[in-house]
Structure formats: C-alpha cells, structure tokens
Amino acid sequence: MLNLAEILTILIGCLLALVFIDGIRRAIRIRKSKLKVDLISSEKIDLDFEEEWKGYEEQSEVITDEEELGESYISPSSTLNIIHLHDQSPQVFSESTLSQALVFYNFIYEENGIFSILDSDNNLSFKILNGKNPGTFLNASTNDIALVLDSKNQTNPLEAFDLFIEVSMSLQETFQCNLLDEDRNLMTKQMIEHMKNEFHENQRQFLASAS
Numbered sequence: 001m002l003n004l005a006e007i008l009t010i011l012i013g014c015l016l017a018l019v020f021i022d023g024i025r026r027a028i029r030i031r032k033s034k035l036k037v038d039l040i041s042s043e044k045i046d047l048d049f050e051e052e053w054k055g056y057e058e059q060s061e062v063i064t065d066e067e068e069l070g071e072s073y074i075s076p077s078s079t080l081n082i083i084h085l086h087d088q089s090p091q092v093f094s095e096s097t098l099s100q101a102l103v104f105y106n107f108i109y110e111e112n113g114i115f116s117i118l119d120s121d122n123n124l125s126f127k128i129l130n131g132k133n134p135g136t137f138l139n140a141s142t143n144d145i146a147l148v149l150d151s152k153n154q155t156n157p158l159e160a161f162d163l164f165i166e167v168s169m170s171l172q173e174t175f176q177c178n179l180l181d182e183d184r185n186l187m188t189k190q191m192i193e194h195m196k197n198e199f200h201e202n203q204r205q206f207l208a209s210a211s
Contacts, residue, residue, distance in 0.1 A: 079152040081161065081199065082182035083168045084131055085175065087143045092175055094141035098128065101174045105167060113138040117167060125149065125160040126167075145171075151199070161199050165192060 085093070098115060106118040113136050115128035130136050131144035149164045151157045169192070172179045179187045181195075 079150055080182075081126075081149040081151060081164065081195075083147045083164070083187070084180040084182070084184055085145050085147070085168070085171055085177050086131070086180055086184075087175060087177035090143050091141035092143050092177065093130075093137075093145045095137045097141075097175075098137070098145075098171075101171055102167070105163075109137075113140075117163065119156065119159055119163060121155075123155050125154070126164045151203070157203050158200060161196070165196055168192075 087093070095109060095113070099109065102115065102117070106120070106122065108116045108118065110116055113130070115137070117125045117128065119125045126147055126149035129146045129148060130140065130142050131146040132142055133140075147164060147168050149160060151161070154160045168179060171177075179192075181187050181191070187195075
C-alpha cells in the first residue's frame with residue numbers, strides 16, 4: 001500500500017507533466033501562428049513592391065512620351081526662333097505665375113493652354129509653350145518653357161523679334177532661371193546681342209532680295 005506522502009508525490013508529478021505538455025502545445029501553436037503571419041506579411045510586401053514598380057514604369061513611359069512630344073513640336077526650322085527658359089525647381093512656370101510675370105505685356109492665354117504675345121497693334125508676335133509638353137499649361141506647371149517666334153508670319157518681324165528678346169530677358173530676370181538657345185546651350189548677353197544682329201541682318205537681306 002502506498003502511504004499518503006507517496007500518493008501526493010505521484011499526483012504532483014502528474015500535474016507537472018500535464019503543465020509541461022500543455023506548455024509544449026502552446027509553444028507549437030504560437031510558432032505556427034507566427035509563421036503564418038510572417039508569410040502573409042512577406043507576400044503583401046512583394047505585392048506592394050510589384051504594384052509600386054509597375055506604377056513607376058508607367059510613369060516613366062508617360063514622361064518619355066511627353067519629352068519626345070515637346071522636342072518634336074518645337075523642332076528647329078529656318079523661320080523659327082526659339083529660346084528656352086529652364087529652372088532647377090520642378091514647378092516654377094504655370095498659367096498663374098506666367099500671367100503675373102507678363103502683366104505689363106499685351107498677351108492672350110489661349111484655351112489650348114498657350115500664351116500668345118501680341119504687338120502694339122494686337123498682332124501675334126510669338127508664343128510661349130510648355131517646353132516639355134507644349135500647350136499644357138492647363139492645370140499644369142513645369143520647369144521648362146519655350147518662346148517660339150515664327151518670322152515668316154510677321155507683319156513687322158523686327159519689332160516682333162525685339163519684343164521676343166525683351167520678354168525672354170524679362171522672364172529670366174523675374175524667375176532667376178537659365179536662358180537657353182534652341183539647342184539648350186546657356187545664353188550670355190553677348191550671345192543674345194549676336195542673335196539680334198543676325199536676325200536683323202537676315203531680315204535686311206530678305207527685304208533686299210524681295211525688292
């Protein structure tokens with residue numbers, strides 16, 4: 001017969017064994033649950049990264065298309081005179097900022113998002129376009145604009161060109177940005193003066209040949 005002390009020892013041993021087994025079972029369940037959570041989190045991260053990368057690729061394609069459109073629209077021509085204004089900040093030029101900068105000039109903001117600069121007789125002198133995507137100042141801003149003068153469609157080419165240069169330098173001073181030629185080379189005051197002299201000489205030769 002077992003005495004009382006031996007019976008108590010056996011009971012305590014059984015209880016300890018049950019507690020130990022229950023602890024092992026709990027540990028196994030927690031480990032499985034943690035593994036499941038880790039797997040879900042990992043899959044979600046991979047999915048988010050794939051979606052983000054896909055969006056980045058789509059955005060890059062749109063930017064490339066816009067830049068190509070801009071270059072093709074303002075491709076140099078013998079009758080086109082082009083000056084770019086470029087700033088390091090991404091959103092300097094917009095309908096609002098340009099309208100304020102042009103307040104002392106005669107201009108029209110067209111429905112298609114292009115600025116038309118007029119002479120003293122309200123004739124078109126030149127246009128101001130979005131250099132990256134022409135005609136999209138509508139609810140848009142940019143760091144690059146192009147001033148485009150078509151000398152063959154002018155009633156007074158010399159007056160139009162002088163206004164073209166004047167507005168370009170005025171905007172450059174207002175926005176403290178870079179003034180670039182049609183090849184996007186930095187323009188100095190000497191280069192601008194040379195451009196004016198060359199244009200005037202070309203017009204003089206054209207008038208001489210026409211007479």
